[in-house]
Amino acid sequence: MKLVIGDKFNSSWSMRPWVLLKHFGIPFDETLIRLGRPDTKAKILEVSPSGKVPCLVTDAGDPVWESLAIVETIAEMHPEHAMWPRDAAARARARSISAEMHAGFADLRQNMPMEITTRAPGTGATPGALANIARIEAIWAECLARSGGPFLFGEFGIADAMFAPVVMRFNTYAPELNATSLDYAKRITALPAVAAWIEGAREEAR
Numbered sequence: 001m002k003l004v005i006g007d008k009f010n011s012s013w014s015m016r017p018w019v020l021l022k023h024f025g026i027p028f029d030e031t032l033i034r035l036g037r038p039d040t041k042a043k044i045l046e047v048s049p050s051g052k053v054p055c056l057v058t059d060a061g062d063p064v065w066e067s068l069a070i071v072e073t074i075a076e077m078h079p080e081h082a083m084w085p086r087d088a089a090a091r092a093r094a095r096s097i098s099a100e101m102h103a104g105f106a107d108l109r110q111n112m113p114m115e116i117t118t119r120a121p122g123t124g125a126t127p128g129a130l131a132n133i134a135r136i137e138a139i140w141a142e143c144l145a146r147s148g149g150p151f152l153f154g155e156f157g158i159a160d161a162m163f164a165p166v167v168m169r170f171n172t173y174a175p176e177l178n179a180t181s182l183d184y185a186k187r188i189t190a191l192p193a194v195a196a197w198i199e200g201a202r203e204e205a206r
């Protein structure tokens with residue numbers, strides 16, 4: 001199985017399945033295509049029909065694109081891991097917030113782009129981005145209160161992986177957050193799989 005990704009510095013969509021695979025110790029080959037280069041699109045199109053990364057290429061050679069479809073496929077391939085909560089009601093909530101993340105928060109994405117090693121506190125705080133942040137804090141608070149933490153549904157899973165790039169944005173732009181969000185953001189940042197992605201972004205910059 002191969003995961004084709006973009007730069008660790010700023011490919012927020014690539015981060016999600018990569019962190020999930022690493023966290024659960026699932027072996028995979030990694031191909032990194034540098035974004036924003038003259039040959040980027042051609043290289044991506046060699047594997048990914050959408051012309052976007054990430055793209056998972058299964059052992060049978062089939063491409064799976066769109067981050068949410070990729071993590072669903074990984075979960076299906078590895079039912080031994082509770083990537084989605086085992087409880088049906090919790091699983092439905094986890095799927096809802098993961099889909100909301102995948103489809104939404106455009107203001108946050110636009111004004112606070114993921115740039116892992118950048119530190120720009122106080123910038124990007126447009127009304128739209130702040131409204132997105134308020135919604136994210138509400139999601140996190142509800143999930144953590146229901147599950148008791150330490151991650152959104154107890155143990156780390158797909159929903160956390162979907163929100164991990166948001167944490168990277170919060171680390172860069174340092175918007176005002178409540179204590180629950182700050183603690184959760186610290187736990188995500190410290191997770192070995194996330195730390196490994198951050199280290200990869202630092203290495204790219206060297």
Ligand SMILES: N[C@@H](CCC(=O)N[C@@H](CS)C(=O)NCC(=O)O)C(=O)O
Pocket residue numbers: 006010011012013014035040041051052053054065066067068102
């Ligand atoms: N909705 C897609 C978004 C994928 C996406 O926008 N990927 C960016 C990198 S993070 C990309 O491939 N950009 C290269 C390009 O558009 O040429 C997903 O969830 O995977």
